[in-house]
Every structure is written in C-alpha cells, then in structure tokens.
Amino acid sequence: GAVVSQHPSRVICKSGTSVKIECRSLDFQATTMFWYRQFPKQSLMLMATSNEGSKATYEQGVEKDKFLINHASLTLSTLTVTSAHPEDSSFYICSATKGQGAGANVLTFGAGSRLTVL
Amino acid sequence: AQTVTQSQPEMSVQEAETVTLSCTYDTSENNYYLFWYKQPPSRQMILVIRQEAYKQQNATENRFSVNFQKAAKSFSLKISDSQLGDTAMYFCAFMKHSSGSRLTFGEGTQLTVNP
Numbered sequence: 001g002a003v004v005s006q007h008p009s010r011v012i013c014k015s016g017t018s019v020k021i022e023c024r025s026l027d028f029q030a031t032t033m034f035w036y037r038q039f040p041k042q043s044l045m046l047m048a049t050s051n052e053g054s055k056a057t058y059e060q061g062v063e064k065d066k067f068l069i070n071h072a073s074l075t076l077s078t079l080t081v082t083s084a085h086p087e088d089s090s091f092y093i094c095s096a097t098k099g100q101g102a103g104a105n106v107l108t109f110g111a112g113s114r115l116t117v118l
Numbered sequence: 119a120q121t122v123t124q125s126q127p128e129m130s131v132q133e134a135e136t137v138t139l140s141c142t143y144d145t146s147e148n149n150y151y152l153f154w155y156k157q158p159p160s161r162q163m164i165l166v167i168r169q170e171a172y173k174q175q176n177a178t179e180n181r182f183s184v185n186f187q188k189a190a191k192s193f194s195l196k197i198s199d200s201q202l203g204d205t206a207m208y209f210c211a212f213m214k215h216s217s218g219s220r221l222t223f224g225e226g227t228q229l230t231v232n233p
Contacts, residue, residue, distance in 0.1 A: 032219055043209060043223045044163075091161060097219040105151045105213055107221060109163035 002028050004096050006110025013084055014118055021079045021113045023094030029074035030096035034107070035067075038091045050077045084117040091115075120145045120212050124224035131200045132232050138185075139195045139227050141210030149215035152186065152193045157226075158206040166208070169193065200231045 003026040013019050023033055032051050036044040048058045048069050056069035066088075068080040077096075081088050094110040121144045131137035143152070154166040169177045169186050176184050181201075185194045197204055210224040 034220070038161075041207075041226075041228075043225050044221075046220070049218065049220065093161075093163065095163070095221075105168070105215075105219060107165075107219060112161045 002096075002098075002106070002108040004030075004094065004108045004110045006094055006113055008113055009111060010114045010116075012116045012118060015085055016083055018080055018082045019084055019115060021081075021092055021094075021115075023077045023079070023096065023110050025075045025096045025108070028096075028098055030077075031074065031098060033071060033077040033094055033096045035069060035077075035079050036093045036095070038093060038112075040091075044093060047079075081115065084115070086117045089115055089117045120147070120214065120222045122210050122212050122222050122224035124208075124210055124227050126227045127225070128228045128230070130230040130232055131197075133200055133202060135200055136196060136198045137200055137229065139197075139208055139210075139229065141193045141195070141224055143191050143193065143210070143212050143224075145191070145212065145214070147214050151213040151215070152184075153211040153213065153221070154182070154184070154193075154195045155209045155211060155223075156204075156206045157209065158203075163209075167195065197229075202231050202233060205229060205231045 005024045007022045035047045038044050047062045048056045050056045050069050050071040052071045058064045071077040093112045095107045123142050150171045152169045156164045156166050167179045181198045183196045207226045209226045212222045
C-alpha cells in the first residue's frame with residue numbers, strides 16, 4: 001500500500017530559529033501533497049497545497065513567508081517554519097496523493113510532526 | 119464552500135456493542151466523495167471507509183458501515199462489535215470531485231470504547 005513518511009516526528013527548537021519538516025511518499029509518486037496543522041483536540045486545518053514543480057497554494061490566513069513549502073520532486077515536500085515562535089508550536093501533518101485517475105481521491109497521511117518552540 | 123459538521127464531540131460505547139457517529143455536510147456539488155478517518159492516540163490518520171456520492175449503495179468495510187443519505191446530506195458511521203482498539207478521534211471528511219484531492223474535515227468525535 002501507499003506509505004508516506006514524515007520526519008522528524010518530534011522537534012524542539014528555540015524561538016527565532018527555523019525548522020524543516022519533510023514529507024516523503026515512499027512507494028508512489030505524489031503529484032500533490034497537503035500540509036495541515038492540528039491543535040490539541042481539534043480538527044485538521046489545511047495550511048497549503050503543494051504541487052510538484054510549482055508554487056504552493058496557501059489557505060487564507062496562512063503566512064506564506066512564515067511557512068515555506070517546497071515540492072521539488074514527486075516524492076518529497078518540505079515545510080519550513082521560519083523564525084519560529086512559541087505560538088507556532090503545534091502538530092503538523094502532511095498527506096499525499098497520486099492525483100490522477102483512480103488515485104485522485106485517495107490520500108495517504110504521514111504520522112505527523114510535533115513542533116515545540118521554546 | 120463546503121462545510122462538514124459532526125455534532126457529537128464525545129461518545130462512548132461498551133465493548134462488543136454498536137455505536138453510530140453522525141456527520142452532516144453542506145454542498146451544492148453533485149459529484150463528491152465522503153470519508154471517515156480515524157485518529158488514534160498515535161495521531162496517525164487512518165482511512166476507515168470511503169463513499170462515492172454517485173453510488174447509492176452504502177459502503178461497508180468489515181465492522182464499519184455507513185448510512186449515506188444524499189438528499190439529507192447525511193453520512194453516519196456505524197461501528198459494530200466495538201473493540202478497545204476502536205478508541206480514537208473520528209473525522210468525517212468531504213472531497214469535491216474536481217477539487218484536486220482537497221479534503222474538508224469535520225470537527226471530530228472522540229470515541230471511547232469501554233471494557
């Protein structure tokens with residue numbers, strides 16, 4: 001089956017530093033990847049849609065200069081939280097899809113990354 | 119814009135019993151997909167079941183089945199013979215056919231299965 005690997009699973013950083021989270025599709029080519037943010041006991045909030053080879057599409061209210069997304073290959077998307085502050089502490093989840101044909105409605109999720117900013 | 123509503127923030131059920139989680143949605147689309155995802159304490163999102171709107175037959179996956187009422191825009195999940203491992207947050211989700219795989223999630227229902 002389709003597998004998505006997300007790394008790191010946990011990261012602690014100091015305020016003002018930048019943190020990169022990777023999302024890799026291990027056994028399929030992901031034309032589209034999505035990044036979500038989840039606060040405790042709440043639903044997943046879509047941050048941005050990442051398409052291979054093009055700029056990410058950000059949801060309203062999400063700062064694109066704060067959350068840099070790169071989708072340089074069909075198997076890797078990265079989310080970089082720049083100049084992190086304590087309010088950026090959250091659980092970040094990625095998902096990936098083949099995006100074509102029967103695979104278009106099938107999303108595979110990464111295991112998530114817990115970011116703590118001190 | 120689509121909205122998904124789960125009106126039950128928390129539910130509990132005894133092991134081996136049956137429980138139904140509610141979900142309603144609002145859309146003007148005719149072609150779409152509906153999903154139930156499970157998020158256990160590990161936080162890994164797991165697909166439980168998927169329904170295509172053009173199919174009248176309710177989807178079933180082992181102990182999990184849905185009651186899809188398109189006219190009422192209702193999509194409930196029934197879990198039969200509940201097991202302790204079913205304890206998780208359950209999210210109902212909507213995907214428009216032409217949305218590029220973009221999901222809209224409900225608020226979630228925390229299900230606890232008691233021994």
